[in-house]
Amino acid sequence: MQKSLDFFPAIEKKSFLGGELVLLTNFLSAQKANEMLQFLIKNAHWQQSEIVVYGKKHLEPRFTAWYADPGLEYSYSKKRLIPEKWLTELINLKQDIEQTVPGTTFNSVLLNYYRDGNDKMGWHADNEKELGPNPCIASLSLGAARYFDLKHKTDPTQKLRLELTAGTLVIMSGTLQENWLHQIPQQKRIKEPRINLTFRQVISFV
Numbered sequence: 001m002q003k004s005l006d007f008f009p010a011i012e013k014k015s016f017l018g019g020e021l022v023l024l025t026n027f028l029s030a031q032k033a034n035e036m037l038q039f040l041i042k043n044a045h046w047q048q049s050e051i052v053v054y055g056k057k058h059l060e061p062r063f064t065a066w067y068a069d070p071g072l073e074y075s076y077s078k079k080r081l082i083p084e085k086w087l088t089e090l091i092n093l094k095q096d097i098e099q100t101v102p103g104t105t106f107n108s109v110l111l112n113y114y115r116d117g118n119d120k121m122g123w124h125a126d127n128e129k130e131l132g133p134n135p136c137i138a139s140l141s142l143g144a145a146r147y148f149d150l151k152h153k154t155d156p157t158q159k160l161r162l163e164l165t166a167g168t169l170v171i172m173s174g175t176l177q178e179n180w181l182h183q184i185p186q187q188k189r190i191k192e193p194r195i196n197l198t199f200r201q202v203i204s205f206v
């Protein structure tokens with residue numbers, strides 16, 4: 001049973017959207033975030049997948065990597081991801097998050113590598129069936145600060161823009177994925193890389 005976000009420890013905590021999104025700035029220090037960014041750029045198993053837009057094939061505007069417990073495959077944006085074996089550095093981060101956010105456990109992490117502000121991620125919800133209803137997702141940002149936009153699926157007056165700085169952890173839970181979409185928009189003036197790690201709990205095999 002997932003705990004209410006009201007019980008999360010206060011580390012510069014702000015709550016939005018009925019307590020379903022919590023922002024913990026400085027979860028990692030600037031130095032740690034930068035060390036992890038450099039380590040992952042070099043050592044993660046990055047892939048650039050093909051996507052089809054209006055019938056034409058394109059390379060996805062970012063790189064991705066998927067680490068998970070053995071056998072946990074995942075379908076994401078119509079792609080089948082085969083897990084890499086956990087890196088020790090990723091397991092350590094996962095355990096730090098699980099200890100900071102009571103009641104959470106994660107068995108996988110999706111990494112997104114935005115080479116600069118041209119790379120982006122379009123509007124979507126993390127509502128894949130492998131995550132079950134009301135998933136809790138912990139999203140850690142490293143590198144360049146980027147906008148993270150949210151919009152309500154049915155009420156266009158409800159929208160929110162956050163800026164995710166290096167070392168910030170966002171916890172998304174409750175009905176957030178059911179009711180809201182999120183995106184990382186292009187910000188062409190940004191020349192530095194960013195990596196985002198979304199820790200997830202995959203609950204079913206498909």
Ligand SMILES: O=C(O)CCC(=O)C(=O)O
Pocket residue numbers: 110112121126139141148164182183184196198
């Ligand atoms: O890069 C981010 O902060 C968002 C990543 C994301 O939305 C996802 O992995 O589903």
